[in-house]
Amino acid sequence: MRALDPLALQALKDVPRAQFVASPDLSAQLSGHSIPSTLVVRTLLGYLPALTGNEQVLLIGAGSGYLAVVLSRLVRQVQVIENNPQILAIARANIAKFMPGNLHLHSGDGRQGLPQLAPYDLIISSCELSTAESLLPQLSPQGAIYYLGTRNGPWANLMLCRTDEQGRAQISKLGLIDFSRDSSEALIDLGLVDEMVVEVARAEARLLKKPVLHSILRHVDIDNINTYKALAQRLGIRFAEADELFKELDKQFFLSFSRTFLDHHRLLPVCKRDGRLVIASDNPDVKSELLEQMHPCTGVDKVLVTSNDFRRLWSVLNISGKSDGYVPPPQQALAGEAEAFAADLDNQVSPYLVAIYEAILFDAVSEKASDVHIERYQQRVRIRLRVDGDLYDLHHYQLTPAELAGVINVIKTRAQLDIAEHRLPQGGRSRLKVGETSYDLRIQTQPSLHGEHVVIRLLPQSGHALTLKDLGLSPGLTRQYRRLLDNPSGLVLIVGPTGSGKTTTLSAGLQELADDGTRKVITVEDPIEYAIDNIQQTRVRNNIGFTFADAMRSFVRQDPDVILVGEIRDGETALEAVRASQTGHLVLSTLHCNDSVDAIQRLFDLGLHRNSLASELLAIMAQRLAKRICPDCKVPAEPDPQILRELFPQQVPDNFRCFVGKGCPQCNGRGTRGRTAVVEFLQINGELRDVISRQPPLGELRWRALDAGLVTMRDSALELVLQGVIPLSELPRILPEERLAPEPRGGIRSSE
Structure with missing residues (x-):
C-alpha cells in the first residue's frame, strides 16, 4: 500500500463524509460497507495505482455516494452502477450536493458491469464478489479490478484481478480492510454528531483517559438511553436495561475477576451461559478479548448499558461482595428503644451499608426520581422512589431493620447530622455526583413508631435550569x-x-x-x-x-x-x-x-x-x-363518562378527544413519562x-x-x-x- 499523493488527500478534505450520512433512511438501507469510514477510503486509495487524472472508472455499488464523489475528484469519468433503487435514490440525493459533472449513475446488476461504456481503466467493487473474471473483457489493456472478497467479521479481503501477457486471469490478495467502526463513527452515521464534535471528544477522551462516547455525550444534547439503543443496533450489540440484567447477575461469577481490572476497563461480568461470557459495559468500544484469556470460555457476548445502569449493576454486585464481611448488630438493639445499644449501632458504618446507600441513590438517578423514601414498619423495611409525582417500591432491596439502622447512620454521617439523636427530626444536606451531573441531596429524618424514616430530595445542579x-x-x-x-x-x-x-x-x-x-x-x-x-x-x-x-x-x-x-x-x-x-x-x-x-x-x-x-x-x-x-406509546382513548359529566354538565363538545399511554419499555409500562x-x-x-x-x-x-x-x-x-x-x-x-x-x-x- 502506497502513501497518498496530495491530490488524494485534498479530495478527502474537500468531500466531508458527514454530508453522506444525514439521511434518516441510511440505517435501514445502507450497510457499513456502503458508508465507509474515511480511514477505509484512505486505505482503498492507498492500494490503487497512482492516478493520472485521465482514467475512466466503473464503481460497482453506489452506497451513500461518498466513495463515488471522492473518486470523481481524482479521475476523468466515474460510472456508478447500483441495483437497489432505494440506495440509488439516496446516493443521487447526496451526490447532487457536490454536482460533479463527471459522475454518472446507472441502475443495473453490478456483476454484469456496463459493457456499453467500456473500456475502463479501473473497476472497483464496494460489494463482495465471489469472482470478478467475467468483468475482465470490460478492462482497458492495462486495467485492473479491485473488489472485496470473503469477509471474516468486520474484516474483508481486498482482491486484485487482472490479465497477464497471455490473457489469463491473475487474482491476488492485497490485504485486509477493517470495516468495523467505533461508537463515534456510528454516531456520525446516525446523524447525531458531526466530525468536529467527535475530534474534540476524542482529544478530551485521550487526555482524561475515558471512553470517547462519554466525552461525546458531554458535548451534545441527545437523549441518553435512545442514543445507547441506536448505537447497539448500529454496532450489532445487545442493549439491555439494569432491571432486565438484575435477573441474570451471578455474584460468584463477578467475584472471580479482579475488581481493579474490571473498573479500569468498564467491564462487568454478568454471568456465564452455555460456555459464553455475558459482559455488560457502558462503553461500546471496549475490547473484551482479555476476559477470554482470564476465564475459559467459548466466546464473549457484549451487552451495552447506559452509564447510570452500569453504576447500578456495579453497586448491586458490590453490595453482594461486601455483605460477606458485614456482621449485623444484636437484634435486641433494635427490638426496643434501649439506649445502651444505640452507641454501638450508631458507630457501625460498614462498606456494605455504604454500598447499599449508593446503590439506592443510583437507582433514584436512573429513574429520574425527585425523592427517595426510606421507611420501617415493624420488621418490614420499605424503600420507595417518587417518580412523576407517584411513589414506586424498589423491591430488589430486602433490608433487615438492623441494616436499615446502619444505612440511616451512613445518611446522617454524610449529611453531617447527629447520629446519636433518634428522638427529634433532623435536616441536612449532602452531595452526589453521577457522571457529569452533580446532585444536591436534601435529607430529612423523622422519628416514628417503629424507628426513624428518611426522605431524600434529589436536586440536579447543572448550572443551567430548564428553559x-x-x-x-x-x-x-x-x-x-x-x-x-x-x-x-x-x-x-x-x-x-x-x-x-x-x-x-x-x-x-x-x-x-x-x-x-x-x-x-x-x-x-x-x-x-x-x-x-x-x-x-x-x-x-x-x-x-x-x-x-x-x-x-x-x-x-x-x-x-x-x-x-x-x-x-x-x-x-x-x-x-x-x-x-x-x-x-x-x-x-x-x-x-x-x-x-x-x-x-x-x-x-x-x-x-x-x-x-x-x-x-x-x-x-x-x-x-x-x-x-409517554410519546412512544400514545394511543386514542375512550373518555371516562363520569369525568365528562363533571367537565361538561350541559353537553360534551362534538370534537372532544383524549389519549392515553398503553405502556412501553420507555415508560416502564406506566403509560406516562x-x-x-x-x-x-x-x-x-x-x-x-x-x-x-x-x-x-x-x-x-x-x-x-x-x-x-x-x-x-x-x-x-x-x-x-x-x-x-x-x-x-x-x-x-x-x-x-x-x-x-x-x-x-x-x-x-x-x-x-
Whole structure:
C-alpha cells in the first residue's frame, strides 16, 4: 500500500463524509460497507495505482455516494452502477450536493458491469464478489479490478484481478480492510454528531483517559438511553436495561475477576451461559478479548448499558461482595428503644451499608426520581422512589431493620447530622455526583413508631435550569411570561401547593434572564434548588438571623434589576417585596395557596395594604403538575363518562378527544413519562386594580378576575388533554370538584 499523493488527500478534505450520512433512511438501507469510514477510503486509495487524472472508472455499488464523489475528484469519468433503487435514490440525493459533472449513475446488476461504456481503466467493487473474471473483457489493456472478497467479521479481503501477457486471469490478495467502526463513527452515521464534535471528544477522551462516547455525550444534547439503543443496533450489540440484567447477575461469577481490572476497563461480568461470557459495559468500544484469556470460555457476548445502569449493576454486585464481611448488630438493639445499644449501632458504618446507600441513590438517578423514601414498619423495611409525582417500591432491596439502622447512620454521617439523636427530626444536606451531573441531596429524618424514616430530595445542579420552552407551556402563556420578565418593575407571583413546580417555573424565567445577560439578577432562597450560572444566588440563614426580609433590605443597595424571593412566608417579607417593587425593581416570588385569586386574599391576610398591592402586582400564575403521556406509546382513548359529566354538565363538545399511554419499555409500562405544568394565569389590568383596591369578598374577586380574562387551570388542562399531552384521568387529580365544571362569569354560569 502506497502513501497518498496530495491530490488524494485534498479530495478527502474537500468531500466531508458527514454530508453522506444525514439521511434518516441510511440505517435501514445502507450497510457499513456502503458508508465507509474515511480511514477505509484512505486505505482503498492507498492500494490503487497512482492516478493520472485521465482514467475512466466503473464503481460497482453506489452506497451513500461518498466513495463515488471522492473518486470523481481524482479521475476523468466515474460510472456508478447500483441495483437497489432505494440506495440509488439516496446516493443521487447526496451526490447532487457536490454536482460533479463527471459522475454518472446507472441502475443495473453490478456483476454484469456496463459493457456499453467500456473500456475502463479501473473497476472497483464496494460489494463482495465471489469472482470478478467475467468483468475482465470490460478492462482497458492495462486495467485492473479491485473488489472485496470473503469477509471474516468486520474484516474483508481486498482482491486484485487482472490479465497477464497471455490473457489469463491473475487474482491476488492485497490485504485486509477493517470495516468495523467505533461508537463515534456510528454516531456520525446516525446523524447525531458531526466530525468536529467527535475530534474534540476524542482529544478530551485521550487526555482524561475515558471512553470517547462519554466525552461525546458531554458535548451534545441527545437523549441518553435512545442514543445507547441506536448505537447497539448500529454496532450489532445487545442493549439491555439494569432491571432486565438484575435477573441474570451471578455474584460468584463477578467475584472471580479482579475488581481493579474490571473498573479500569468498564467491564462487568454478568454471568456465564452455555460456555459464553455475558459482559455488560457502558462503553461500546471496549475490547473484551482479555476476559477470554482470564476465564475459559467459548466466546464473549457484549451487552451495552447506559452509564447510570452500569453504576447500578456495579453497586448491586458490590453490595453482594461486601455483605460477606458485614456482621449485623444484636437484634435486641433494635427490638426496643434501649439506649445502651444505640452507641454501638450508631458507630457501625460498614462498606456494605455504604454500598447499599449508593446503590439506592443510583437507582433514584436512573429513574429520574425527585425523592427517595426510606421507611420501617415493624420488621418490614420499605424503600420507595417518587417518580412523576407517584411513589414506586424498589423491591430488589430486602433490608433487615438492623441494616436499615446502619444505612440511616451512613445518611446522617454524610449529611453531617447527629447520629446519636433518634428522638427529634433532623435536616441536612449532602452531595452526589453521577457522571457529569452533580446532585444536591436534601435529607430529612423523622422519628416514628417503629424507628426513624428518611426522605431524600434529589436536586440536579447543572448550572443551567430548564428553559421556558422546556416547561411545556402553551405558546400564548410563554409569550405572556416572557413579557412579564421584561417589565422594569412590579411583583410577579407563582403560586401553588408544595411540589407543584413553582421553583422550576421561576428558575426557567431566571435562566432566560441569565442568557440575556443585560440585567443583574439577585436571588434569596431556602434552599437554593437550582444553581444557575450568571445569577447571584444567596441562601437564607435563619440560625444567624439572615431572613428573606433581611436579604430584601440588603439587595436594594446592590443595584439589581430583578430580585427573586424564594417564598413569601410572612408579612415582613411581603412588605419588603412590595417596597422593592416600588423602588423600581422587578420582584419574582412564590406563595403557598390554591389558586391565583386565593393568592390575593393571602397577601391581604399577611397585612399588605390594598392600594400598595393593587399598584404593584403585575400577574399571578397558579400551577399544578400533571403527568405527561409517554410519546412512544400514545394511543386514542375512550373518555371516562363520569369525568365528562363533571367537565361538561350541559353537553360534551362534538370534537372532544383524549389519549392515553398503553405502556412501553420507555415508560416502564406506566403509560406516562415526565410531568408538565398546568397553569392558571391572571394578568392584572386597570379594572382589576380598582377591584383589588376595594378588597372585595373572595367570591366577587374570582368572577371579576374571570371577566378580566383569567385563564383558568381547567382551560389549560383541557387544552393539554386535546393536544394529547396529558391523560383525561389527570384532571380530577389537579382540579378540585367545583372547578371541573365551567365557572360563572359576571355572576352568571357559563352555558359551555
